[in-house]
Amino acid sequence: MIKITPQKVALAVAAPLAAAVVSIVVSSLAVMASHKSPMLAYKTMWEFGTQGGSLMEMLNQATPYYIAAIAIAVTFRAGLFNIGVEGQLRLGALFSAYIGAMFTLPPVLHVLAVFIVAMTIGGLWASIAAYLKVKRGVNEVISTIMLNSLAIGVTSFLFSKYFAVITEGSNNLSTKELPKSAWFPDLVPLLTKLGVPEQPGGSINGMLVIAIALGFIFWFVVNRTRFGFELRASGANPIAARVSGVNSKRMTFIALVISGAIAGLSGLPAVLGETHSYNMGFRSGIGFSAIAVALLGRNSAGGMAVSALLFGFLEVSSRSLELIDIAPETYVIMQGSILLSSVIAYEVVRRFKLTLQSKELAKVVTA
């Protein structure tokens, strides 16, 4: 039986609240440094950001962040850190756009086939880091960073040399467009059918559904299955895990490969839902922002959803800052300060809780 006391509620709220306060102070200072009123900035952002179109855009931004953050969280739970999501998702996106356009299948099957391509490529690329970690003892943080740089070189080489076709009447290089059967549907028409008032010009990437489903799967597998337990055990205490029969090397390998496979998926919202091809304008930096999303969300399915939405909101709403002559890049300051202050705040609260527990324990013992 868990009792909910005011003290517990206060502790749960304390960390996010403190982080929010610190980041508001820091961002306000940044805005004031360019001689503008922070209140006006926040008001403009809020008004712009809460419009229907902006909210949809926020969801579209958050979708790849969330999928990529889940990929990172898988390794985090196993005591590892996959920084290579950026490379894995780029390779996944390129190959799925290229291979997906080579054949036609019935609608749902085609999308599934592309998913498998993306996951295989992402997983294979991550398996290099996994092999190096398990067999050669190379720190996965360093190897995934190097593999990121390699993946960016390899994709740009393959893309410009072999995969790209020149579309007539434009300078934009891109892979052959995917057949309609591989397109992921827009959610807006569906929502209109369900009676939600239509927003002109807006769209919601259908991959949002996949992201939500992945969130549930992640939560269930990590917290409710034996596999998830072994994953967490090998992360929390590798020696104890080995003693109790968990093959922690195997878990390390599997965790990195699964992470790469999920990371491969996070390039697909753009490929299947927006551009229907891989082109030169493929958004970079998703994998790095996702690290921040995962850290901010404490690697829990719910927390990462909130932080992915927050990051999406900040990015979309800050575009309005240009109207009042403030650099839209201010959002980077907001994201960064939230990230660092929340990481610290969570640790402070954790320590405070420990102190409280030991005090209570002391009371029980002496009584």
Added chain:
Amino acid sequence: MKIKATQLLLNGTYLLLLISIIRLITGATDLTSVGTASAALLLSVPIILAGLGGLFSERAGVVNIGLEGMMILGAWAGGFVGSKHGPWLGLIAAVFFGAVGALLHAIATISFGVDHVVSGVAINIIAAGLVRYLSTILYQGGSWPGPSQSPDVNPISVNGLPVLSGGHFFGWDSPDILTPIAEKHWFLISDFIGILRGITGDLSYVTFIAVLMIPLAFFILWKTSFGLRLRSAGEAPVAAESLGVNVYAMKYAGVLISGGLAGLGGGFLAIVAANHYQENQVAGRGYIGLAALLFGNYRPGGILAGAVLFGFADALQLRDSASIHALILLIATILGYLVYRDIKRGKMLSASISAVMSAGSVWFFFAVEELPGQLVTMTPYIATLLVMSLASQRLRMPAADGMPYRRGGLR
């Protein structure tokens, strides 16, 4: 593990001989030219500084993935202050900015016990975002190409070894004996002289200072009581505290020095290696510095070896892709040596893997005339991965590296 000086000299000679042979076979003269050697040194310096930064931090027990971010801060500050107040003040600003980044890392990890890798990655993300923001608001409406680049910084003067490599001393222009020999392309001799001329001539004073940091770091860490205390904080903090060492202070010192050195490395990139700050200038060199630290087994000499290796790969990649093509043959030879070693040790599986890779490299060498640019730029990263995978088993990191420490044994 300590390697004897004679052994080191012998290995160096073998390597030089091998490279000379490959130069002779492939005709890739840039492999050992003066220009390549000098560029290799120039490109090694930021990695040396980052690696030494990592050394101070990790010897004090704090893992510092944030080196990259501190270098970014240093590079930006170097470009900004340097373009306004001259290169030397720019370098000082770079050190200061790097140390500010390090202070954040120190507060998070030492005072609050945040996971070191988490904090470091957070610092990297924040640093990249912060400089982008600062560039946008400060360089907006400026000259071409806009907010991604700082105005130019005045260069720092260069000098060389007297008599041998040219140079200027008190108004006297010294002769340059080595360059004509290097240009003769005599087997082995010109190769050696070329490298020697490259690393002793046209040196920036900053390069000189940076290279001096290596013995200085060794001296501070291993020959002073401060160094002993700092290392004790990274090996056995509880024991150190019980003997009266202020572990927190030592860790703070280590991390701050680390940030200063990384910042200097960033400033070097902006001011000496280039003549302005540019977005993505650091391009993972902080991470490569960390890799050099691991490769060098947490020792200054090892860092130098690692940094030179990456600097060499980087220099070749920048100067001449034909040389990279020749380098494939070098990789094939090294893999061939591994096959021999593994067979001798009876490891047939890894021997066959190496054999396949070696044969693949040889095939690749003959199949491809010239490497495309996108692949050539990957050379330093491939070198890092290869070297890490070959070297990392006999590493011995500081015993308490990466562990949060709290006075009184609390967690």
